[in-house]
Structure formats: C-alpha cells, structure tokens
Amino acid sequence: MLLTAGGVTSPAGFLAGGVAAGIKASGALDLGILVSERPALVAAAFTQHALPAPPVVLTRERVARGRARAVIVNSGNANAATGAAGLADARAMARFLAERLSIPEAEALVASTGVIGVRLPLAAIAAAIPQLPLAPDGGHAFARAILTTDTRPKEAAVRIVLPGRTVTIGGCAKGAGMIHPNLATMLAFFTTDAPLDLAWLQATFRQTVNDTFNLIDVDGDTSTNDTVLLLANGLAGGPPIAGGEDGALFAAGLRRLAEHLARAIVQDAEGATKLIEVRVSGAPSREAARAIARTVAGSLMVKTAVHGNDPNWGRIYGAAGNAGVPIDERTLTIAIGNVLVFRHGQPQAYDHPAAVAALQGSEVVIALDLGAGSAAATAWGCNLSEQYVTLNSVYTT
Amino acid sequence: MLLTAGGVTSPAGFLAGGVAAGIKASGALDLGILVSERPALVAAAFTQHALPAPPVVLTRERVARGRARAVIVNSGNANAATGAAGLADARAMARFLAERLSIPEAEALVASTGVIGVRLPLAAIAAAIPQLPLAPDGGHAFARAILTTDTRPKEAAVRIVLPGRTVTIGGCAKGAGMIHPNLATMLAFFTTDAPLDLAWLQATFRQTVNDTFNLIDVDGDTSTNDTVLLLANGLAGGPPIAGGEDGALFAAGLRRLAEHLARAIVQDAEGATKLIEVRVSGAPSREAARAIARTVAGSLMVKTAVHGNDPNWGRIYGAAGNAGVPIDERTLTIAIGNVLVFRHGQPQAYDHPAAVAALQGSEVVIALDLGAGSAAATAWGCNLSEQYVTLNSVYTT
Numbered sequence: 001m002l003l004t005a006g007g008v009t010s011p012a013g014f015l016a017g018g019v020a021a022g023i024k025a026s027g028a029l030d031l032g033i034l035v036s037e038r039p040a041l042v043a044a045a046f047t048q049h050a051l052p053a054p055p056v057v058l059t060r061e062r063v064a065r066g067r068a069r070a071v072i073v074n075s076g077n078a079n080a081a082t083g084a085a086g087l088a089d090a091r092a093m094a095r096f097l098a099e100r101l102s103i104p105e106a107e108a109l110v111a112s113t114g115v116i117g118v119r120l121p122l123a124a125i126a127a128a129i130p131q132l133p134l135a136p137d138g139g140h141a142f143a144r145a146i147l148t149t150d151t152r153p154k155e156a157a158v159r160i161v162l163p164g165r166t167v168t169i170g171g172c173a174k175g176a177g178m179i180h181p182n183l184a185t186m187l188a189f190f191t192t193d194a195p196l197d198l199a200w201l202q203a204t205f206r207q208t209v210n211d212t213f214n215l216i217d218v219d220g221d222t223s224t225n226d227t228v229l230l231l232a233n234g235l236a237g238g239p240p241i242a243g244g245e246d247g248a249l250f251a252a253g254l255r256r257l258a259e260h261l262a263r264a265i266v267q268d269a270e271g272a273t274k275l276i277e278v279r280v281s282g283a284p285s286r287e288a289a290r291a292i293a294r295t296v297a298g299s300l301m302v303k304t305a306v307h308g309n310d311p312n313w314g315r316i317y318g319a320a321g322n323a324g325v326p327i328d329e330r331t332l333t334i335a336i337g338n339v340l341v342f343r344h345g346q347p348q349a350y351d352h353p354a355a356v357a358a359l360q361g362s363e364v365v366i367a368l369d370l371g372a373g374s375a376a377a378t379a380w381g382c383n384l385s386e387q388y389v390t391l392n393s394v395y396t397t
Numbered sequence: 398m399l400l401t402a403g404g405v406t407s408p409a410g411f412l413a414g415g416v417a418a419g420i421k422a423s424g425a426l427d428l429g430i431l432v433s434e435r436p437a438l439v440a441a442a443f444t445q446h447a448l449p450a451p452p453v454v455l456t457r458e459r460v461a462r463g464r465a466r467a468v469i470v471n472s473g474n475a476n477a478a479t480g481a482a483g484l485a486d487a488r489a490m491a492r493f494l495a496e497r498l499s500i501p502e503a504e505a506l507v508a509s510t511g512v513i514g515v516r517l518p519l520a521a522i523a524a525a526i527p528q529l530p531l532a533p534d535g536g537h538a539f540a541r542a543i544l545t546t547d548t549r550p551k552e553a554a555v556r557i558v559l560p561g562r563t564v565t566i567g568g569c570a571k572g573a574g575m576i577h578p579n580l581a582t583m584l585a586f587f588t589t590d591a592p593l594d595l596a597w598l599q600a601t602f603r604q605t606v607n608d609t610f611n612l613i614d615v616d617g618d619t620s621t622n623d624t625v626l627l628l629a630n631g632l633a634g635g636p637p638i639a640g641g642e643d644g645a646l647f648a649a650g651l652r653r654l655a656e657h658l659a660r661a662i663v664q665d666a667e668g669a670t671k672l673i674e675v676r677v678s679g680a681p682s683r684e685a686a687r688a689i690a691r692t693v694a695g696s697l698m699v700k701t702a703v704h705g706n707d708p709n710w711g712r713i714y715g716a717a718g719n720a721g722v723p724i725d726e727r728t729l730t731i732a733i734g735n736v737l738v739f740r741h742g743q744p745q746a747y748d749h750p751a752a753v754a755a756l757q758g759s760e761v762v763i764a765l766d767l768g769a770g771s772a773a774a775t776a777w778g779c780n781l782s783e784q785y786v787t788l789n790s791v792y793t794t
Contacts, residue, residue: 116711314513393705
C-alpha cells in the first residue's frame with residue numbers, strides 16, 4: 001500500500017478546517033476543528049509527563065469511553081501550568097465545540113500547543129469557533145492550524161484495498177522542535193472510515209504509536225501536551241476489523257502512515273538537516289532493541305558526529321552501552337550506511353570515504369546488530385546543529 | 398574546613414608524577430602514576446556502561462579486595478572497544494607498574510581515557526614507566542597527565558582537624574567534555590592519610606560519589622571508562638575512623654572536595670560558560686529529588702535557555718515533569734536565582750530584569766521546591782552553546 005497526498009479528511013465522513021483566532025500574534029491559522037459526521041470510535045495516546053496540561057487531562061478522561069465525535073486544537077498557547085483555571089478553560093473550549101456541532105459534550109475533545117503558563121484567550125476562541133469553516137477538504141487547513149515552529153504541514157493518507165471494500169486512513173502531525181517561548185508538542189491526528197473493533201483498534205494503535213512516535217527523538221524532552229488521536233467512523237462499511245488478514249493490512253497501513261508522520265516530525269526539527277535512522281537487530285528482546293535504538297538516536301555525541309559527517313563509531317558504541325541493556329561486545333556489529341565499522345568485537349579497517357559519504361546524505365542509517373537474539377527496533381533522530389542552539393537560546397521576551 | 402591548594406600528594410605518604418609517553422600526538426603529559434608509600438585501603442566507583450573498557454574491568458576486579466598500592470593512568474587512548482587484547486594490554490600496563498614499584502601485581506590499578514577502539518601503544522608505555530618521575534610534590538604533574546580535552550587541571554585538598562590529629566584528603570579529576578575523536582571520561586582520584594575502617598569508607602565513598610560525581614551532567618552520556626578511586630594509607634595515625642564525630646568530619650571534608658572537583662568538571666565542559674546548579678527540595682524521597690535535579694540540569698531546553706539568559710521557566714517546569722517522578726503542581730515552586738517565577742501552581746508576576754540578571758552570571762541557581770516532603774538534592778549542569786556543537790562536530794580525521 002502506498003502513501004498518497006491527503007490528510008485527515010481523506011477518509012469518508014470527516015470534515016475539518018482552520019481559522020486564525022488571534023491566539024498567535026503572527027495572525028497565522030491557530031485554531032482547528034476535526035469532526036466525524038457520524039459517531040466514531042477513538043483511540044489515543046498521551047504524554048507521560050508528570051504535569052500533563054489541562055487539555056490532556058480532559059481528553060484522556062473523555063477518550064476512556066472509546067467514543068468521540070470531534071476534536072478542537074489550538075496552537076500558540078499550550079494551556080499548560082495553568083492549574084484548575086486551565087482545566088476549566090479546556091472544558092469551556094470543548095463545550096463551545098459541542099455547541100457548534102450539536103454533539104454531546106463528552107464526545108468533544110481538545111488539544112493545545114504553544115506557550116506554557118499563560119491562560120487561553122477564551123473569548124477569542126469562543127468568537128472564532130462559529131466562524132471556523134468546516135469542509136470535506138478542510139484537512140489541509142486543519143494541518144496548518146495545529147503548527148507552531150514547524151516550517152511545513154505534515155499530512156498524508158493511505159488507501160487499503162481489502163477483500164470487498166477499500167478503507168482509507170488519513171493523518172497529520174505537528175513537530176517536536178522547540179523555540180522560545182514554546183515548549184513544543186507532538187500532536188498527531190488520524191482518521192479512518194474503516195469499521196473497527198474497539199479493543200483491537202486500541203491495542204493496534206498503542207503498538208503503532210510505540211513503534212513510531214515513541215521512537216523519535218529530537219532533544220530528549222517530552223512535552224506537557226503530547227497527544228495522538230485516531231477517530232474511526234466505520235463509513236467504509238462491512239464487518240468490524242478485529243484481526244485476521246484485514247487487520248494485518250489495516251495495521252500495516254496505519255503503521256506506514258504513522259512512521260511517515262513521525263519521520264516528518266524529525267525531519268522538520270529545529271536546526272536539523274538530516275534524519276538519523278538507527279536500526280537495532282539481533283536483540284534479546286524488543287524492549288532491549290527499543291532502548292538501544294532510542295539511546296543512540298538521542299545521543300548528543302552521535303547527533304554532533306553526524307552533523308560533522310564524522311564516522312566516529314566510538315560514539316555509537318559509547319551511546320549503545322548507555323541504554324541500560326547488557327551487550328556482549330564479542331557479538332556486536334556496527335555499520336554506518338553500508339559500511340561495517342565494528343564487527344564481533346573488532347574495529348574494522350573500513351572504507352573511510354564511503355562512511356563519510358554515508359553521513360553526508362539527508363538520511364543517515366546507523367545499524368547495530370547485537371548477535372544476541374532476533375528482536376529488532378528502529379528509532380529516528382536528527383543531527384544537532386549550531387542553529388538548534390541558536391534558535392533555542394535566542395532571547396525574545 | 399576549607400579547601401586548600403594541593404592535590405593527591407597533599408596527604409602524607411603519597412608520591413605521584415607524570416610523563417609524556419608519546420600516546421598523545423601533541424607531546425603533552427599522557428601517563429601518570431600515583432602511589433602510596435604504604436599499603437592502602439581502596440574505595441572505588443565505576444561507569445555503569447554496558448561495555449566497560451578493559452582497564453575498568455581489571456581495576457574493578459582488583460579493588461574488590463579493598464587494598465591497593467598504586468594506580469597508573471594514561472590519557473590519549475581509552476583502551477575501550479578493544480576486547481580480550483585490550484584486557485591483556487591493561488594487565489600488562491599494571492604489571493609494568495608493579496615491576497617499577499616492586500609491589501604485588503594485584504595491588505596495581507589502571508585507568509585510561511582517550512580515543513576508543515585503538516590498541517594501547519604498549520611499547521611506548523613500557524619504555525616511559527621507568528622514566529616517570531615520582532615525587533612527594535608530583536600531584537600536579539599527575540593531575541596534568543590525566544587530562545584530555547580539559548583546558549586546565551582540577552585539583553585541591555582539604556585538611557581536617559580531628560581531636561588529637563589532623564588528616565588530609567587530596568584529589569584531582571579530569572573532565573567530561575567530549576571532542577572528536579575522544580569519548581571523554583570522568584576520572585577522579587582521591588588520597589588520604591586518614592586511618593579508616595574499610596567498610597565505613599566504602600559506604601561513605603559510595604554516598605559521596607552519588608551526591609557529587611553522579612549528579613553532574615554535561616551531555617547525558619556516560620563513558621566506557623569512568624572511574625573514581627580513593628586510596629587511604631592511614632599515615633596520620635590513631636584509631637581507624639568508622640563513624641561518630643570523626644567520621645562525620647571526614648565525610649564532610651570528602652564531600653566538600655568531591656563537590657569542588659565535580660563542579661570543576663562541569664565548569665570546564667566543552668563550550669560551557671556557566672555552571673547551572675539545580676537545587677530540589679521538599680521532595681518525598683531523596684531518589685525523587687535526585688531524579689528531578691538531574692533531569693532539569695541535563696535538559697537541552699534548560700541548557701539553551703540559560704545560554705540565552707532567557708528566564709523561560711516553562712522549560713524548567715517542562716523538564717521537571719520528565720523525571721519519572723510524580724509532582725503536584727499545586728505545591729510546586731520554581732525560582733531562578735532569588736526570583737520566584739512559579740509558586741503553588743501559579744505563574745508569578747516576577748521581576749524580569751532580575752531573572753535575566755540571575756542567568757547572566759557564571760553560576761546560575763535554579764531552585765524547585767515540590768512541597769511534598771523534606772528530601773533534597775542538588776545537581777550541576779552547564780549551558781549548551783553553539784561552540785559545544787562546533788567542537789563536537791568538527792571533522793578531524
């Protein structure tokens with residue numbers, strides 16, 4: 001199955017749109033609504049932050065029922081570190097949404113991203129909601145309305161041909177770069193017209209998020225507002241997918257789309273010019289593979305070496321050993337691109353120009369095989385540039 | 398008790414020295430020996446890295462007996478990722494040391510720091526060892542010989558007046574900055590002429606290392622070679638210290654010296670111009686306080702905000718919540734220097750110029766009170782500068 005142009009309104013029965021509500025000083029789009037024309041199932045994943053923002057608290061509570069109809073998202077203000085007042089604001093924002101759409105309040109979800117510690121401009125939001133254009137091709141406006149420091153919207157769709165029916169999944173995301181005064185947030189929204197079994201969807205969604213959004217690293221920080229949501233309205237018809245061949249195809253499509261959006265977030269990270277894909281194989285367990293892949297992808301040593309096109313494999317070796325996972329050097333192999341630099345405990349006399357060339361592209365692959373099992377995982381990071389530091393230390397207030 | 402000028406040869410009965418053995422291409426000192434004239438107790442702490450370098454493997458095995466006489470340290474080559482051959486090299490280096498000093502091989506320790514994945518130039522080391530000048534004032538040469546990318550040696554001593562006797566502790570350390578092609582290592586060596594009970598010493602040493610060297614963060618990476626050693630020869634005389642008032646005084650002196658050296662490592666980190674001291678109080682447990690202090694001190698968001706003199710407290714708040722420790726926002730207070738920016742869940746209307754001024758000094762204090770107990774911890778980090786990225790991404794091979 002191939003990714004196609006499209007986004008959250010590609011599946012049947014979804015409307016979306018965005019408007020400039022004045023939350024961002026720039027006058028850019030900063031308020032978006034995504035709605036399913038029919039009641040929908042919902043699956044979600046949220047930040048593990050100890051101080052989740054009020055919109056996360058509210059939405060987490062509401063998705064527990066497994067049904068939702070719409071989500072309203074603002075950028076420019078995270079509604080975080082705002083306490084009980086912030087929770088009341090999030091509730092009010094959801095209520096305005098429910099009123100606009102005439103849906104039960106309990107099925108109206110919210111997400112916010114932007115500056116921390118400032119109350120939402122609730123009056124401006126209330127005034128903008130009735131004006132917000134909702135359309136079956138409004139996914140692009142929605143994708144733009146959720147951006148903060150991203151340089152471009154990130155959206156795509158995938159069409160899955162099942163025996164007797166075709167289902168579509170659409171998605172969009174915003175990035176994880178940070179710039180003052182924002183603590184950037186990862187937000188991603190998926191829609192599908194596939195009929196799905198709720199329990200199966202939730203398990204599949206959790207696994208997909210773990211393998212994609214939870215394996216990207218820009219700067220090691222988790223925001224107070226991270227939210228990933230999927231709405232499934234079943235409009236494609238037929239029996240609910242709950243596994244089997246249809247389930248495998250649906251899961252593969254969702255995974256493909258989620259990986260695309262997760263990679264797009266890393267590629268658009270502040271100051272980043274390269275995507276670093278860290279592939280770990282031969283691990284004793286999936287958890288071990290994940291931990292090592294993520295640690296290598298997040299290592300400043302590795303990020304700066306890649307930035308400088310420096311095939312300094314000692315840094316990869318060094319980072320791998322910091323994942324809290326036992327590694328046997330005698331079976332460890334490390335490659336940069338296709339260049340084997342360390343094999344079974346022995347530094348290799350490698351082709352240095354080829355390794356440098358492998359680091360010069362916009363996508364750098366680092367592969368580690370532990371020789372200790374059959375589990376694997378891939379994580380994605382980016383180079384750390386002087387520009388990242390400059391962007392994040394600019395004094396702006 | 399006050400810190401004084403001095404180092405590892407300040408206590409009675411220690412000799413040290415350094416020589417240029419040709420391991421570093423620069424011709425700088427790169428081989429040091431520290432020896433106690435009398436048999437000594439030893440306490441030690443090592444890297445938690447999954448792939449500890451051969452000198453760590455050997456020294457960790459030897460210190461288990463609790464007795465040691467001397468340590469030989471080279472800079473310029475970490476003898477890491479060198480496998481069984483590297484372990485044989487570390488053993489040979491220790492054997493040369495034992496032969497030079499006519500001590501049991503089992504009491505000869507080794508440490509290495511420098512490039513990863515390259516065999517030690519053992520012949521050069523063997524040739525240099527007999528020439529290495531050992532003297533009762535050789536601590537400074539030793540402190541210089543262990544440096545890699547540090548810009549200055551780090552050493553000091555503390556004199557402790559106990560009822561009826563005076564004991565001295567000396568120490569030196571090398572830094573944690575990284576530069577290609579080195580994976581920098583934290584090494585620290587302590588000596589004392591205090592007579593000590595071994596079990597008490599080991600417990601006290603472990604606690605001290607946990608509260609100092611284990612609470613500094615330059616870039617989140619742990620090296621394959623980190624080693625902290627203390628040799629105690631008892632030459633000051635009197636009964637062994639095993640607690641009580643003498644123990645409290647000795648522990649306070651050791652802590653003072655270790656904190657000084659740990660801070661000196663951070664202050665000399667690559668590209669760093671500011672020390673960030675993160676004080677966490679009011680925590681439900683010591684572990685919770687440590688985790689939050691360390692996470693805030695290590696956060697790129699906080700490091701870049703401090704670099705830019707930007708009192709962006711949302712980043713401190715954001716980092717604190719990423720420590721894996723529950724926090725109740727309603728009792729959380731955050732201060733930058735003496736400026737209260739967040740109190741009991743409420744952003745404060747703070748004195749902005751005063752907060753900027755607090756960030757402009759060479760030592761920045763960030764304080765968090767959780768209002769949830771009486772445990773506390775302090776961690777030390779540094780600002781992240783463009784220069785750090787440049788230094789660590791320079792292509793040099």
